[in-house]
Structure formats: C-alpha cells, structure tokens
Amino acid sequence: MEEQSQNTEALILEAARKVFIEKGLEGARMQEIADEAGINKSLLHYYFRSKDKLFHAVFIEAFQKFLPQIDSLILTQAPVAVKLEAFITNYINTIIQNPFIPGFVLHELSRDPQSLAELLKSRASMVPQFLQQIQDEIDAGRIKPFDPRQIIINTLGLCIFPFVARPIAQTIFFENNTEAYNQFLEDRKTEVFKFIKSAIFTEQQ
Amino acid sequence: MEEQSQNTEALILEAARKVFIEKGLEGARMQEIADEAGINKSLLHYYFRSKDKLFHAVFIEAFQKFLPQIDSLILTQAPVAVKLEAFITNYINTIIQNPFIPGFVLHELSRDPQSLAELLKSRASMVPQFLQQIQDEIDAGRIKPFDPRQIIINTLGLCIFPFVARPIAQTIFFENNTEAYNQFLEDRKTEVFKFIKSAIFTEQQ
C-alpha cells in the first residue's frame, strides 16, 4: 500500500507538473491532469485535497529546482568572476532541461506575489553578503562601478529571458527553426559570461 | 448614438485591458470586465462578439504599443551605439508606463505562439538588415565579435526582465519597497546602456 501510494502520488505529480507548467493554474483542468496520469479524477482529490494544493506542490517543486545554483552563487567563497562563470553555465543548463519553468514561475508569482515570502525566508538574509562581495571587488578595482544589484539582475535576465521570449525570438531570428534556436541557447552558456565579463570586469594582469 | 457607442466601446476596451492584462485570457472573467466598466455583461457581446475577439483587440493594442521603438531601432540610419542608447531609454520608459504589458504579451504568446505570424509579417524582413549593420560594425572593429542576435536578445532581455521578475526582484533586493524598486528601474534607463556599451564596444578615439 505504501509503495503503490507513492507510485500514484508520483504519477499524479508528474502529470500535474506537465499540465500546470504548460497551461498555468487557471488554464489547467483537473480532468486533463487525471487523463494525463491515466487515473480517475477523484484520485487527484484523494491524494491532494484541492486544485490549489496540487498546484502548490508543483509550484514549490519547480521553484526549488533553481535554488541550488543560486545558493552556490551566493554562499560559496570564490572570486566573483569564477562564481559567475560557473553559475551561468549551470543555470542555463538547468533551464535547458526545464525550459518552461521560468515562465511558469514568473507568471504565477506575478499572479500571487504573496506566496513569495514563505519561499525566501531563509535565503533573503544571505543576499547582502553577496552584494558586499561584489562591492568589495569594485572597491578593489577589479569590477567596474556598477550597482551590484544591477549586475545580478542583468545576469539573471540574460540567462532567463531567451527562454521566456522563445516564441518571438525563435520566429524573428531563426525563422522558427527549433533546432537552430536550441543551438543558440547552447551557445549562450558561454556567450552570456563572455558578455558580462566584457561588461563589468576591468583589464588587469 | 454614434458618440455614445464610441464612448461605450472605449469604456469596455479600457476595462478589458485592465482585467486581461492583470489576469490573462483564461484568468479573466467577462463578468468582471463588465463590472469594471459598470455595464451589463451582454453589452460586451454586443460590441465584441466573443471573449476571444475582445481579448484579441486588447492584445493587439498592447503588442503594438511597443512596435514604434523597435521600428526606429531597426529602420533608422545611425551608428549602432547611437540607436541602442536611444532605444534603451525610450523602451524602458514605455515599459515603465505600461509595466504589465511585457509579462502579459510574453505569457499569451507562449500560450498561443501561432498568433505571432500575423503580427510580424511586415517587420520580419527588416531584421536581417539590422543584423548586418551590427556585423558591419564588428567587421570594422567598432563592436567586439559577438553574434548580433545575441546582442539584440541581450538588449531586450536587460530592458524587459526587471519588469517580468519584479515581484521576486523587489522582494529580494529591496525588501519589497516599491518606491525603491521604481528608482532602480529609472536608473536602468542609463545603466543598461552603460552595461551594454561596456560589453560590446571596443575602445577607440
């Protein structure tokens, strides 16, 4: 019983993940999730009490998938250049493997911004340390004098935006050639760091 | 009768704009739009035949609000540096005045990517010329050798991302202080170009 219920629960979560991430909370239908999982709709309510609860489980899971890389960026001790390069590669890699999660998370967060507080309680206190690390390298002359927050937002935006804007970007620049756009995204694993490096680091030997 | 009908139509469009942009096609309710406009729900169907038609009117309007700046970026004759600087300022300014449109447009485009074709038919042919202009400046040694498409995506991402990710960015970096985040966005009108300029332009006198 234990085993089977874990199987079913995982089956439901997988189906819910697919449908919710593709269609959002309001676009998704419980019946569609049930069909996707190959089970009865009532089972959804047996394992998760409501649509909102099921959605919340999916959302938390999606959101947390991107926290490890952020953690290592913020918490690790290494020069900013080293950490940024590793972060960008890993982060874009993670998004390539979960290309619809960023749009999903951003959309649902702007629908319900309140739910953020609970998710960030532990991390928020670590951010200032990373901002200070950037500021220290600015003071040491290794990074040009940009607002550290601007640098971080720029980094995240450069990683995430091409996935959120994929339909329009792929159409405009790649005549809707999916394979070509995938290669474009692959290239960004190195191109984005080259871009940021060229933007913020000072010359020195 | 003519005058009143134009008033009502504009009233409906304004209400629909507010509700659709905030909640999306699937999250919006016709009744809510009617309430927002202070009229009967049947009137929505009298002026616009269906929810989809009304949504389409709102979407087209929102989408086109950002085309003029893009046009001037692509079609104008001037050095890339000059055009980019003007574009970034104007573009961010436009988004500041319509902060929810980018998220709205991106979300609805990823829900229905087909609808793009009709919107871009005339513009698409002009893009290669702008790409070539960037390539020419690369060949002339004035811009570092980045893929021109990467440069454009980067520029757009740097402009748009802080608005799409506002809830999380404002929470993490500004303790949810709206006024502080507004100032942050204001600063980006110059900061983004400084960043891009530092990234892609070569030193020369």
Add this chain to the structure above:
DNA sequence: TCTACTTTTGACCGGTTGGTTAAATTACTT
C-alpha cells in the same frame, strides 16, 4: 407624437469545472 432604429438590460441556457460521496476493488494482516 408616432415611428424606426440603436443601445442597454435582465433573465435564461447548455456546457464545463472543481469537488463530493458511496460503493467497489485491491492490498495487507492474522
């Protein structure tokens, strides 16, 4: 004022949606 027309309304409809419930099936224990 009468008439023809447009605009606005309220009542209503069929289909869909998230959710409930009780019965049936399965799995586990002894």
Add this chain to the structure above:
DNA sequence: AAGTAATTTAACCAACCGGTCAAAAGTAGA
C-alpha cells in the same frame, strides 16, 4: 481464507462561465 484498512472508481452536484434572446429604454427624424 477472512477481515480490515487503504486505494480506486463511477455517478453525481452545485456553482460558474461564456453566450443568447427578447424585451425595455433611449435616441432621432418626420
């Protein structure tokens, strides 16, 4: 094998949603 608890199903429901329709209210010209 029997009994107990957990799992799964089918049938059902009230609320909601987009949309229709006929009547009412408003408008303008004769």
